[in-house]
Amino acid sequence: MKCILFCQNNYAFGILQPIKAYLDQKNHEHLWYVSEKIINDFPYKSDHFTTSIADLVAFNSDAIFVPGNEVPYYLRGLKVQVFHGLAGEKKGHFRIRHYFDLYLTQGPYFTDTFNQLKAIHKDFDVIETGWPKLDVYATDAKLYDDEKRNLLKAYSAKTIVLYAPTFSPKLTSAPFLLEELRHLAKNEDYLILLKFHPLMDQQWVEAYKTLADQTQNIIFETEKNIIKFLLMADLLISDTSSVIYEFLLLDKPVVSFKxxxxxxxxxxxLDYNELIPLVEKNLNEDPFAAKRNYIFEQFHPYNDGKSAERMVEAVQNYIQEHGVPSYRKLSFLRRMKINSMFNKPKSI
Incomplete structure (x- = not known):
């Protein structure tokens, strides 16, 4: 099976890497597509990769794994949506754009809704597999324990607090928590890590970098994969970000705003001024511990580290049963959008 790993944004790397590892294990051929705007962030340059859509056309793939919302309709291959987060409440998560043949869902909450949409649109299929980005929770949950201990010792701190807001201008807490986090950091038992989405408004990136420069126990993290910091943190502060669900699946407390x-x-x-008492309450009492079972059961009930394996096997079995689709019916406007986004090769 020949597969494309399709990356429009750098968050795709951590999602697709477990799929790539299983493709290697099973001797399936693969090619990374990496948008030119993120090529400097691409961490797997010893793999086969390209920034050229023409190269993808020539590759003649059987399947294309896509964590984003768009994929060129004219490329050969089963177009597989693998998702870039767990926040079903965000605008667009359940929007059917008609680019995909197969949706591989993370848990019942997502599967049920996409099956309802399948009954309406009748032009895609749905298989529940779990989400490959979270396979590391089963395989490497203790990977950063020594680094965490050393970091706490270096800063004479006791607890790691992670602030990871969404980038969405209407939903982000970044404009409202700058001074609150400065006050939180006065408690030197806390080591506060700041991890921003790559699409965050640069104004707030710079403001929080300045905060970190001015505050001994605040670190602005630039490493791309947030999983490391989720594993290390004791509590997460956020807003409306899918990272909340990723953190809850580690059975640790969250404080969010709006x-x-x-x-x-x-x-x-709803009150940003409550940050400090809410952090203290949730670290000391963890009052929502029992309620996290809903997230485990509905959003991602897979803790075996084999979601990537299930995805690859699901795609291979689907192709064996249905073949590789040769055509997708798209509106003129959607075809024009894709042609504009990806500069359709003239030879097609």
Missing amino acids: NISGHIHWEDS
């Missing part, structure tokens, strides 16, 4: 989810099973507040 989250728009209809399934809040953690501490959420």
Whole structure:
């Protein structure tokens, strides 16, 4: 089986790497597509990769794994949506764009909704597999324990608090928590890590970098894969970000602000001034511990580290049964959008 790993944004690397590892294990051929805007961040340059859509056309793939929202309709291959987060409440998560033949879902909450949409649109299939980005929770959960101990010792701190807001201008807490985090850092038992989404407004990136430069126990992290910091942190501060669900699946407490989810099973507040007492309460009491079971059961009930394996096997079995689709019916506007985004090769 010949597969494309399709990356428009650098968050795709951590999602697709477990799939790549299983493709290697099973001797499936693969080619990374990496958008030119993120090529400097691409960490697997010893692999086969390209920034050229023409190269993808020539590769003649059987399947294309896509964590993003778009994929060129004219490329050969089963177009597989693998998702870039767990926040079903975000605008667009359940939007059907008609680019995909197969949706590989993370858990029942997502599977049920996409099956309902499948019954309406009748032009894609749905298989529940789990999410490959979280395979590391089973395989390497203790990977950063020594680094965490050394970091706490170096800063004479006791607890790691992670602040990871969304980038969405209407949902982000970044404009409102700058001074609150400065006050939180006055408690030197806390080591505060800041991890921003790659699409965060540069204004707030620079503001929080300055905060970190000015504050001894605040670190602005630039490493791309957030999983490391999720594993190390004792508590997460956020807003309406899918990283909340990733953190809850580690069975640790979250404090969020103005989250728009209809399934809040953690501490959420409308008052940014409550940051310090809410952090203290959730670290000391963890009052939402029992409620996290809903997230485990509905959002990602897989803790065996084999979601990437299930994805690859699901795709291979699907192709064996249905073949590789030769055509997708798209509106003129959607075809034009893709042609504009990816500069359709003239030879097609």
